[in-house]
Amino acid sequence: MIEFHNVSKKYENGVTALNNVSVKIEKGEFVFIVGPSGAGKSTFIKALLKEVDITSGHVYVDELEITKLHRRRVPYLRRKVGVVFQDFRLLPNKTVYENIAFAMEILGTPHRNIRKQVPMILALVGLTGKGNFYPNQLSGGEQQRVSIARSMINNPPILIADEPTGNLDPDTSWEIMKVLRTINRRGTTILMATHDREIVDIMKKRVIALENGQIARDDKIGVYGYDD
């Protein structure tokens, strides 16, 4: 599903964010990416979305080699990869329903389908009946669920979550993890960058640890393993 082959990224300011990284993630896996700040987690995710162009190596997403992908084709790559951010990135002047529908309108989905699918995805993330709320009327956990719903509404095979629990208290974080696990069980490959030791240790999923731009550990059932 995702493959990095000898990928290096050196920024113009001289920082080497990724140094000869090779890794393979299969369809349906749930993978944590851990590591200290500046270890290359963000660059790893950005390379996957083609937000940065890598210096050398190859990246495959869903069988597609994206290194040479034309800029014009990048939107079609992004449609295969849903993204969830720490800061939710919801539009404050749109309701929950509109925030999610927005992602479907972009793909030109007919309104009839939108009206049918938005309530279904809201049920999946446990927000049934909250469609007409505005983001500022919801708790942080609920907002993050809206953001997950938006990223999943077009059924991408891959979901990337960049510190999705970073702004949430532990109880709420677990609610989010349950939602992500449900989505993973439906067959979506999930890649989650995190600093949350408890979650990583309890979930018992594959853990890839990045340090200084290299893969320091890659355990099938891993632990967080840092002392911060």
Added chain:
Amino acid sequence: MKNLWRNRLMSVASISSVAATLMILGIIFALIININAMAQSAKDQFDSIQAYLLDTLTADEISALLESVEAIDGVQSVTYESKNDALERMKESWKDNAYLLEGLEANPLPSSLIIYLEDIYYSSSVLEQIEALSGIEEVKSYQDIVEQLLSITEAIRKTGIVVIFVLIAISTFIIHNTIKLTVNSRYREINIMKYVGATNWFIRWPFLTEGTLLGLIGAGISAAFMKFAYDYVFNLMHSDFYVLVSAYVVPPETLMKDVIFLFVVIGAGIGALGSIWSMRKYLNV
């Protein structure tokens, strides 16, 4: 549409700058068109050269001269005007005062060759070659007038083009700034759209429409202005006082057709260019 109203101050600035640009463009355009028309009719009138012959020439020498003039490149036709013909023509043009010519003892007018040119642009080369022939006393042409006319037309055209390009650049810049305000206010939205997989054109489209609309409104205002202004000048020209020049003035209907086309194309172009420009850096996410 909502955004046009929200940023109404900048919208008004954009529309006025496009309108002002197009008005000036329209004025320069009208000037050029009219001067061209005048130059054209002047060319038609002034495309002949008169070469006065020496009185001492014999009939054979005259016909030989006629043949050699006809052979010059750019000469369309040559006619011979004898001393008597010249006098007759003068009497005709003097009409009521022709009696003044009755008292002449001998005909003082020279015989001449009237040379019609294929095109006014040949006049200097033809002139040179005629002057080189023997038996010709003096050559009279309208070359100076024509050359002056052509150089004025050229000067107006050149300055006009420079002025218009500068103005177009300025209005594009103002529209660019207006649209940038909207783009800024919707920065988050654009960013999210990029992550969800919207194509650049999908994102650009509403802003492009907004910019083009600004340009078109400006074009409409300036077209209305041009219509009134040109009608006014045209009518003024047709009052008795200017009747001499009025024959050369291009009628409003003919001019307005070109002006409207020009305004719509340039107005929409400025708007579209300005808005695409203002989006550039936001699309590279």
